[in-house]
Amino acid sequence: MSDDHDEDFVGCETWDQMTVWLADSLPEIPPGVTIDFGPKDMRIDDEPLDAETFDDPLEALCAQIVVLRHGRYLVRRSHVVMEATSYVDHDASAATPDLWFGEDPTSDCTDGAIYVDDARLAAEICVTWLVSESGEASPDAFGFDVSEALPLPGLPDAGSPWTIEDFLRRLGH
Structure with a gap:
């Protein structure tokens, strides 16, 4: 979680509301955006989470959704803090959808991932993972961090109408 937006808490009163908020928001989010969920009171510096920084990975119940091209999403689940990774391409059309896989090139995804x-x-x-692993009655204990996709310098901007503020507004912030 980051200090960039103090209001970046899930803000939904129920897990069902969180599911609806995410499901309604995801189709509007451009490829390359990563949404990380974890304990709302956890703050991590902008330092990379690697072996030189920490002897052991930071333990925390986390989920991550990476928005890919063509309406595809990568959902990752973990018991350690995951980084917002930079992928070579956001086109995963060659990946088999709806098939769990355990190979993780970054070793921060402890409990599988799936393309959907x-x-x-x-x-x-995402929400079912947080509910089942946390045992929490509501998503109050969770926050999120959004890593925006930025256009390459010197190229025309596609002018995406989506902003993080739109995402937050859906929560009533």
Whole structure:
């Protein structure tokens, strides 16, 4: 979680509301954006989470949704803090959807990942993981961090109408 937005708490009163908020928001978010969920009271410096920084990975219940091209999402689940990684391409059309896989090139995804082509399913996988592993009655204990996709310098900006503020506004911030 970051200090950039103090209001970046989940803000939903129920897990069902969180699922609806995510499912409704995901189709509007451009490829390359990563949404990380974890304990709202956890603050991590902008330092990379690698072996030189920490002897052991920071333990925390986390989920991550990476918005890919063509309406595909990568949902990652972990018991350690995951980094917002930079992928070579955000086109995962060659990946098999709806198939869990355990190989993780970054070793920060401890409990599997899946490519899905349905925003509702991506939201349900993320929220169900947090509910089942935390045992919390509501998402009050969770926050999120959004890593924006930035256009390459010197190239025309596609002019995406989506902003983080739009995402927060959906929560009533």
